[in-house]
Amino acid sequence: MHCDTCLVNLCKACVGEHISTNESKDHKVVKYQVKKSTPLYPGCKTHIKERSEMYCKQCDIPVCNTCIASDQHLGHKFITILQILDEQKNKISNENTKLKETIYPIFQEIASDEQNRMSQLEKEYGDLSTAITKHGEDWHREIDKLVQKLKAEVDEMKITQLQTLQKHLDEINKTMSDIKDEIDAVNSTINSNDLSKLFGVKFNVDRYKKLPQKIVSSIPKFMPGKIQEKEFHDMFGDLTLSSLTSDEHYYSMKFSPPEPETVTTIDTGYEDLYNVACLSDEEIWTSGGDSTMKLYSINQGSLLKSIRTKSREWPTDITVTKSGDLVYTDSNDGTVNIVKNKKIKEVIRLQNWRPKGVCSTSSGDLLVIMDSYDDEQTKVVRYSGFTEKQTIQFDDQGNPLYSFGFYDRYITENRNLDICKSDEGARAVVVVNQAGKLRFRYTGHTPAPKNKLFYPRGITTDSQSHILTADDYNECVHIIDQDGQFLRYIDCGLSEPWGLCTDTNDNLLVAQVEIKQVKKVKYLH
Template structure:
């Protein structure tokens, strides 16, 4: 085997190509053996820096001057932004300029490049790997997602077939009953006609016999019966029922059968920025750490005077929106406890959930109208209209998107993310294809955590279900199993604070659970709560709890 072409061969001198490399010229970036060093440095046009091979590239190579031959630039002119040599300085072309040693520029640039390399390796590259994994996951879920749509269409079609078959059967049974009645009437009429024919036949025989007789008394006592026969029996008839099929109108039929939304493909310029911010070293500082108070304390209590209170949402540090068991949504002053404004839903039914946008507009879901609506200048606009589905909990994300829990008739619930009117994301299944949320349309509330996790309290599932921004299930919290004398966990309202704590109202146990962002139980908040149902947090981490039992809102301090 030729040692020069063998994959296991050692490095050879770049000049003689036979001897083993021992030296290296940092100026020319050439590998040399000791015997060839003399020949290499004989070229005096360059300032050769020959070092041991193990120490290659240890000598900084200063750039050659573009104006002066055989000169290396050891300085740097900040005004001209170019490397310069000693001859350039003597020439006074850079007189009065700020001159730095080029090694300073090198060290500064090297630190910048090292920082960029660190960010590329530890932040940007892993982010793109996560994005690629996310795209792969979404591609892998295409079949399942579209299979669900096809199954829904098929099931709906089969249901229509069943209803049509049922209707056809009912109409046929009705026709059969009509036929029986029709036939019975004609049979009875036929019997009457046959009886009359038989009577006439008897009368004809009697008259013929009389005509053969010469007994005058028979003729004188003969009764005239022909009048009875001259009066014909009434005609019994019935017209056949007529089936009038409705004219088939394809457009109207499509509207009745169901609507398939269009495929919305969008390319969002900053769609992945939130992923990068989570791990980027330049993402900004974390919020200050706040510790829990030893004993949470009630700061304010507001009487909303609803029959039953269900929801609360913070508008500001001074005002909160509330909603209960009627159509009104009431805005209260927190400090004064006074009613400031009342808005009624368009359906005049109780809203299922309320939230406030980043610019202070009230949003509410209406199960009766199957819609999500926004209040702008006291006027209500429908932003989402659903078909065969019911909106439940709603929340506004840190990016301004709207998250809505949707319960479809006959199907598992799902979380849908909207940007304006555009449906951006659907969260419904875990990695094993199992539903994340319960089938029933019972109470469900939703909130986004500071780490962009999506948190849903599912009363029917007796659990808080948390998924990350990429739809991956992080954990299910089913209550504090170590607690004594506790009733079954009964989660309703849910919210999060600046520490990424998750807080959920436990209706049956008259308390609020605090858990960390990884689903670990931290503490309870009691504070004399009676049937807590709705919760929200203001920007100062004050907790507001809507109490169904007495229709009051409690403002609670629980963090230092």
């Protein structure tokens, strides 16, 4: 047997004694096979001796019968606590599953990663010490070479000087020998009393009066260079400072993303709806197959403002600047225009080129896609203050980065400052860095929702540097990461999606061509 109240195991003979030992408890004795089947009601926090068998939905707390009868919960709705038992168990089970299957394995990976990085750190510091030792050995070898060279020079100078002095000494000794011979000869003549010899003596004293030169030797001096510690360190090499920094965004929890959810739809009344641009989280600009650009309230779905293009032709693309001004391109007259206080000002007029997609960057620049009139070239031009600043057209090998021809083209800037362009002609999203160097091309992912070819239309990015592009043939939106890896599709009943933009809360606004609606979609946590 088992007492579910006291959580102890019993034999049948002990049951009576167990119950009688503590009669104040409501013992629930069951068969051992069904132990823990009796719910243990929580005690009431207000009435200590009562147990909470009911649950107040308004206060979101367990309550006892005395609580229910009190004025504190007057008019509230109650359910039995057993009714929410399974729901609570499911919540706890789900959280426990997250802990067990997602969070704990991530911490295991992080711990393993930290251990590997510590091992790598040990190796790298060992390599650093070895490099310093080797450099010291190289210096020792060079110093030994220098010492041997200087000593050899000393020996050479010593030999040269000694040889010179020895030659000089030999000449002096020769002269001394000659003088001694003269002295001996004179002494012999004097001692002989031979008058003929005496009168035949020739004196050579004057010959020896000129004394030999004195050769002064100059000993070289060794002038050791002063070892200045700083200069010595600079010559030998120095260490950069080590550092330990923390990056709170390095690791992330990868939960399954929620299913995309339609928040609201806005009817626009266009014949065909192509473009959408966020003015704020509450307002959007739209444009379509006529000359009117319309500002709508997202929450109310109401039209707030309308502006017609100067050419009375439909705008090719629209964007909103950091200061909140509407900018549109007009392929018909080759202009880029800005709308301020309902007044349109032409800011760029192209010669032999027609503007297509446009976007406003984080720095306030404009990126404009343009095609040549003969449809043989396509390029992206950056304008700063409406002055041409950069042209992006070819890769490092001189090949065109973008396809050319009469295609739709849209552009956006990512949070990492990459320039992302949808290229319908190449059936690709082409991404270059801020300097215009090709990073990658994304050519779609299979299986697509409708298994049709990938023709990207509108393009936008979000706060996580995801790149989103509309695929009207497959009636979905592709999400890829900042390195071009496919993440998922947004496929929530979209109908011919075209223009895209995201608000500050990472909600996606999708312009749907034929049904003339902008759909607001929540796709992130």
